[in-house]
Amino acid sequence: MSFYSLESTSNLTEGYSRQFIIDGKDMLLVHSGGLTRLISTACPHNGYPLKKAKLAHGCIQCPKHRICFSLENGEALGGDAVADVPSLSRYELAEENGETGIYI
DSSP, X not given: XXXXXXXXXXXXXXXXXXXXXXXXXXXXXEXXXXXXXXXXXXXTTTOOBOTTOXXXXXXXXXXXXXXXXXXXXXXXESGGGGTTSOOOOEEOOEEETXXXXXXX
């Protein structure tokens, strides 16, 4: 496997969001609440694109139905109302020489 750099780690500040296509998969690199995650660009609720989603306090909010997902564990927030909503699809990140990326 090879390291594929996505962004300089120093550029990952609150509200950062950038879309990538890696190995044929649409992915979104996001940073909020001190957490950096690489997630699928599709909302797990109904597949709506998260490219223009709001990021705040370690959560990402789908622009269609406003469901918020924790970046910490990927789970939908809101108790029983979202109990059946699947978690975000996340990919493992790595850091090398001040760069954040993924092994592919």
